[in-house]
Every structure is written in structure tokens, then in C-alpha cells.
Amino acid sequence: MKVMVGGTFDPLHDGHMSLLSRSFELAGRDGEVVLGLTTDQFASRKLHRIRPFDDRKKELIDFITNRNFTAHWIIEPLGDQYGSALDADFDAIVVSEETLPVAMEINKLRRERGKKKVDIHQITCVLAEDGRWISSTRIWRGEIDVHGRLII
Amino acid sequence: MKVMVGGTFDPLHDGHMSLLSRSFELAGRDGEVVLGLTTDQFASRKLHRIRPFDDRKKELIDFITNRNFTAHWIIEPLGDQYGSALDADFDAIVVSEETLPVAMEINKLRRERGKKKVDIHQITCVLAEDGRWISSTRIWRGEIDVHGRLII
Numbered sequence: 001m002k003v004m005v006g007g008t009f010d011p012l013h014d015g016h017m018s019l020l021s022r023s024f025e026l027a028g029r030d031g032e033v034v035l036g037l038t039t040d041q042f043a044s045r046k047l048h049r050i051r052p053f054d055d056r057k058k059e060l061i062d063f064i065t066n067r068n069f070t071a072h073w074i075i076e077p078l079g080d081q082y083g084s085a086l087d088a089d090f091d092a093i094v095v096s097e098e099t100l101p102v103a104m105e106i107n108k109l110r111r112e113r114g115k116k117k118v119d120i121h122q123i124t125c126v127l128a129e130d131g132r133w134i135s136s137t138r139i140w141r142g143e144i145d146v147h148g149r150l151i152i
Numbered sequence: 153m154k155v156m157v158g159g160t161f162d163p164l165h166d167g168h169m170s171l172l173s174r175s176f177e178l179a180g181r182d183g184e185v186v187l188g189l190t191t192d193q194f195a196s197r198k199l200h201r202i203r204p205f206d207d208r209k210k211e212l213i214d215f216i217t218n219r220n221f222t223a224h225w226i227i228e229p230l231g232d233q234y235g236s237a238l239d240a241d242f243d244a245i246v247v248s249e250e251t252l253p254v255a256m257e258i259n260k261l262r263r264e265r266g267k268k269k270v271d272i273h274q275i276t277c278v279l280a281e282d283g284r285w286i287s288s289t290r291i292w293r294g295e296i297d298v299h300g301r302l303i304i
Contacts, residue, residue, distance in 0.1 A: 022271075026178075097269075107276075116276070117249075117276045118276060119174075119273070119274060119275045119276050120272075120273075120274040121271070121272075121273045121274075122271060122272040122273075122274070123271045124259075124268070124269040124270060124271050
């Protein structure tokens, strides 16, 4: 199966790792995963500072190559919310609870363009020690580390 | 992974087969699939006649046993939209485009009960020859067969 997933991945935390692992699992042994990585310009809309694209890409590649994923994969720059997901031929998109609306919008726009809709796999956000979501913003604020442990 | 999926499955059409196959795929070789099958009373809210529970169950069992699924599976009666999905410990629910709102409601109710939310896998409905969804209602009306072929 050909699967798409996207994000800024800065820093790569347990929620991202869950999203990426599930994407490869869903793609299957001989499948394909297209990883959309936000460009610096698109990521700059975030409220906190973001590391440069190449640094984020390197961390993503290190994570993937350290796992035993067998599916083919490719990293694409994501210059907006949709990237190539509106026109590419693929089977499923993997999203978090936060980004489910984007996946639904992608299917709506694909339909308008006469493209086949894709399956949507929404994973539940990984919780930090305090029961709230792990997020880059919380890590950036110094509340938690990438594994969701509280920083006292 | 432990996966839940539900339906009336009357008759079992290509859309159902896609839903069931994906559920077993997602569960994985050693996983578990809980199949909720609507009771006759709950299914009676449909606008057309429904075959008895035991007949629908037999067709479901025949389909599953004719495939090479290795995951463990069980059929549970579904007396309402939720069945055991509000309280059971499981990982993911598989739904169609039509039943995505039910899965989202299940997560909302689980959260209210202090249960862990589950991942949601939404498959795109299978299309009939005319580009519209395959549905039991259309089959019952005599418009299409279980594979979505138009009946002239």
C-alpha cells in the first residue's frame, strides 16, 4: 500500500514516532511511505522557532534508518497543508487527532478534482506523563521532553 | 493489534469485504478482530427487510473462513451503535465514510468514561459501476448486485 504522512517533526517526539511507525506498518513490507516535511517557510507560521529543514530531515532519516522498516520511502517538501496529496495516486493518509480535518479536506478536494478518495488512518495522540498530549509546543516551552516526561 | 468493526452485513457486498479484509490486515498475523453484528431488533430500524441474525452470521463466518486470515476473531451481537466499544480494551476501530461519526462519538464517550481513546481507520466506500457507493439499500432496491454491477 502507498501511504502518505506529513509534519514538521521538530523535535521528533514519541507522538511522531507512533505516527511514522504506524505509517510503515500500514504500508506493509513491500509498500511505500511518502513523508511530507514542512518547508521552513510553511513551518514559520508556528508560534515558536523551528530548526532548519535539513536538520529536521536528518533527524527523520536517522529515525527511519534505525528501524527495521522494509517499505520504500521518500521525503517530500511540504509547502502547504496538502503537498502532493491532492493529485498523487496513493491509498491511505495517516494523521493524528489534530490533523484529521486536513485529511478530510484532502478527500473533499481530491473529489472535486476527479481523483479517487483515499483511506484515512487517524492515530490517537500519545499522552505525556500528565495525561495531556505530547506536542512540539509543550517540548519547546520546556514542560516535557520528547518522551512526554515532565521537566521539573 | 486488537481491532473492532461492526455492521449489519446484509447482504455481504464488496464494500463490507473491503472493510473486513482491512480489519484483519490491520490486526496483523497474531492480532484479534472483534466483529460486531447488529441484532435483529437493532437492524430493524433500517428501511428495508433484513435477514435474521443467524443467516447473516453464517455468511460472515463463511467469508472469514474462506480467506487466509490468521488473526483470532470473534462475532459479538451489536444491540446499539456502540456495543462493547465503549468499555473494551482495544487498539483501533475500522469504519466506512458513513460510520466515521460513530467512531468519533465512541472516542468521546470513552474519554468521558476515563477509557483510552482508540485509533480510527476509515476506509473509502467501494464504488459501483456507476460511480456511486455500493450499499445494501441499493442492492435491496435491485439497482446493483453485491459487486456493484448495474442490474438492467
